[in-house]
Amino acid sequence: MAIFARTKEEVPVTIEVSHRFESLHAHVRFNNGAVVHPGDEVLVHGAPVVAAFGEVITEDRTATITRATALERWWTRLTGDLEFMELCEFSFSEELAA
Numbered sequence: 001m002a003i004f005a006r007t008k009e010e011v012p013v014t015i016e017v018s019h020r021f022e023s024l025h026a027h028v029r030f031n032n033g034a035v036v037h038p039g040d041e042v043l044v045h046g047a048p049v050v051a052a053f054g055e056v057i058t059e060d061r062t063a064t065i066t067r068a069t070a071l072e073r074w075w076t077r078l079t080g081d082l083e084f085m086e087l088c089e090f091s092f093s094e095e096l097a098a
Helices: 069-080
Strands: 006-022 022-029 039-043 053-066
Touching: none
Parallel strands: none
Antiparallel strands: 006 022, 006 053, 039 053
16 A cells, blocks of 8 residues: 555446336445445446436446555545545536536
8 A cells, every 4th residue: 555656446347226216226346356445436437327217227347446545544534533524425427526
C-alpha cells in the first residue's frame, strides 16, 4: 500500500440491476474476490444499465478500482468512525455532477 501514490486495478465484475416492485437495487460483485477498502473508488465500465419496471438485468463487465493512499484510508476511517461523513455520492450514469 502506497503512502502518497494511488494505484489502479482492473477487475472482472458482475452487475445486477433490479427494477421490480419487491426489489429496487443495483449490485456489483467482484468476480476475482477483490475487496474494496475505505477511501477506494470503483468505476464500472460500459453504458448505463436501464431496467424497465419488472426487469432484472445481469451483465458481466470490467471495473477499475482506484486504491486510496494510506493517508486517505486513515482519514476516511477516522472521519467515518467519528460520524463526520455527511455526503456520499452514488452515480449510476455517465453524467457528471455539477
